[in-house]
Amino acid sequence: MSGINYSEKIPNNVNLSEDRTLQRALEQWQPNFINWWDDMGPEGSTDMDVYLRTAVSVDPQGWAQFGHVKMRDYRWGVFLNPGDQERKIHFGDHIGEKAWQDVPGEHRANLRRIIVTQGDTEPASVEQQRHLGLTAPSMYDLRNLFQINVEEGRHLWAMVYLLHKYFGKDGREEADALLQRNSGNEDNPRILQAFNEKTPDWLSFFMFTYFTDRDGKFQLCALAESAFDPLARTTKFMLTEEAHHMFVGESGVSRTIQRTVDVMNELKSDDVNKLRAAGVIDLPTIQRYINFHFSVTIDLFGADQSSNAATFYSSGLKGRYEEGKRTDDHVLKGNSYKILSVEGGKLVEKEVPMLNALNEVLRDDYITDSKGGIDRWNRVIEKAGIPFRLKAPHKAFHRNIGSLSGAKVTPDGEVMSDEQWMAKVGEWLPSNEDRAFVASLMGRVVEPGKFANWIAPPVMGINREPVNFDYVRFN
Numbered sequence: 001m002s003g004i005n006y007s008e009k010i011p012n013n014v015n016l017s018e019d020r021t022l023q024r025a026l027e028q029w030q031p032n033f034i035n036w037w038d039d040m041g042p043e044g045s046t047d048m049d050v051y052l053r054t055a056v057s058v059d060p061q062g063w064a065q066f067g068h069v070k071m072r073d074y075r076w077g078v079f080l081n082p083g084d085q086e087r088k089i090h091f092g093d094h095i096g097e098k099a100w101q102d103v104p105g106e107h108r109a110n111l112r113r114i115i116v117t118q119g120d121t122e123p124a125s126v127e128q129q130r131h132l133g134l135t136a137p138s139m140y141d142l143r144n145l146f147q148i149n150v151e152e153g154r155h156l157w158a159m160v161y162l163l164h165k166y167f168g169k170d171g172r173e174e175a176d177a178l179l180q181r182n183s184g185n186e187d188n189p190r191i192l193q194a195f196n197e198k199t200p201d202w203l204s205f206f207m208f209t210y211f212t213d214r215d216g217k218f219q220l221c222a223l224a225e226s227a228f229d230p231l232a233r234t235t236k237f238m239l240t241e242e243a244h245h246m247f248v249g250e251s252g253v254s255r256t257i258q259r260t261v262d263v264m265n266e267l268k269s270d271d272v273n274k275l276r277a278a279g280v281i282d283l284p285t286i287q288r289y290i291n292f293h294f295s296v297t298i299d300l301f302g303a304d305q306s307s308n309a310a311t312f313y314s315s316g317l318k319g320r321y322e323e324g325k326r327t328d329d330h331v332l333k334g335n336s337y338k339i340l341s342v343e344g345g346k347l348v349e350k351e352v353p354m355l356n357a358l359n360e361v362l363r364d365d366y367i368t369d370s371k372g373g374i375d376r377w378n379r380v381i382e383k384a385g386i387p388f389r390l391k392a393p394h395k396a397f398h399r400n401i402g403s404l405s406g407a408k409v410t411p412d413g414e415v416m417s418d419e420q421w422m423a424k425v426g427e428w429l430p431s432n433e434d435r436a437f438v439a440s441l442m443g444r445v446v447e448p449g450k451f452a453n454w455i456a457p458p459v460m461g462i463n464r465e466p467v468n469f470d471y472v473r474f475n
């Protein structure tokens with residue numbers, strides 16, 4: 001079951017050839033996907049051979065095979081983790097019942113919406129990142145960008161498979177619409193606002209893959225608990241691909257910091273102007289990028305009180321992060337949870353029913369997880385003997401959804417007036433000058449083993465290849 005059949009037009013481990021109707025429908029969607037890739041995928045990449053990993057099986061060991069391929073020839077397909085016929089629903093009102101192999105009628109609309117919303121983010125990020133190849137800081141980084149891009153394309157396939165197989169005509173229409181919406185398109189934008197923003201430079205890209213792909217991880221983890229078994233199995237395999245995306249983000253920011261602290265020590269200076277003149281990104285600017293990406297990303301979890309979140313949980317559609325490891329009753333009827341809001345110029349905690357606060361529960365789990373990388377970035381600074389420390393901004397900083405939406409709270413959690421906040425915001429979020437400076441550093445460096453001046457080389461290459469390996473052949 002876990003082996004993948006590559007002899008078919010659509011690689012899969014779901015015995016696709018046994019369902020001719022589904023196979024035909026997906027084969028009709030396939031050329032539209034390739035057209036989308038040609039139009040909206042990485043710019044100027046058509047002739048390049050890229051050292052990509054491809055799934056050969058969904059086993060944890062050795063699922064990847066590496067080789068130089070043209071991206072449009074990447075074998076996008078349908079890969080599910082092995083099923084367990086005895087699997088039981090382990091949370092919500094249906095706890096203890098058999099997991100669903102099909103979509104129950106009463107949950108059809110909600111499940112479709114969950115799958116479409118997840119599916120929409122996958123091609124959106126490819127669109128957001130499509131120009132970055134032109135300013136790659138190295139061939140190694142260019143390859144990592146492309147690996148992420150093809151895998152986000154694969155994640156789209158994962159969701160499209162579910163839509164085609166389980167949602168009939170509506171599902172096929174939704175699958176088509178996933179190729180019609182475009183990131184930032186005024187008439188037909190992507191569903192979630194963060195996926196309509198630009199990813200204008202490589203520092204943004206690394207922040208995005210660290211923070212926003214991690215939102216993806218938490219959403220997928222919650223869906224991996226789902227009572228709808230095909231969704232759980234699909235998202236479990238997606239998570240193994242997602243780990244690499246977050247690695248690219250974490251190591252990318254880490255290498256940026258490494259280069260900055262090296263130059264700080266060479267120049268014996270923390271003067272922002274001197275460091276910028278030396279062509280590295282000063283730590284206060286990196287902090288502002290963190291503040292921006294952290295705050296925009298935690299908004300993606302939705303309103304802190306949500307009756308939809310309660311419905312999704314109680315009906316078994318979406319669990320909590322690591323639902324199976326928790327020791328409560330997994331029904332949560334009498335439980336409460338603390339959420340934050342601003343009242344009378346102060347941040348106050350309020351107890352609300354936990355079922356309604358499950359977006360907040362997931363957001364808090366995300367916040368804990370994302371702080372881990374910031375600690376590791378600080379170790380790079382500490383090792384260099386520099387007293388500066390990066391930190392995650394307060395949860396209430398720069399929020400646009402839920403009770404904290406529009407509240408004027410500093411990164412340290414202090415409530416301010418609108419005027420005070422406006423006067424200080426340039427210290428907290430990247431200014432136009434910051435962005436212009438970062439953009440000015442972005443130039444293409446693609447000779448094997450060479451790196452742009454603003455970023456340190458990685459400790460290791462990909463798949464034990466040397467750092468100066470020819471990860472991309474330009475032909």
Ligand SMILES: [Fe+2]
Nearest residue numbers: 122152155216
């Ligand atoms: Fe993804």
Ligand SMILES: [Fe+2]
Nearest residue numbers: 213216242245
């Ligand atoms: Fe991702």
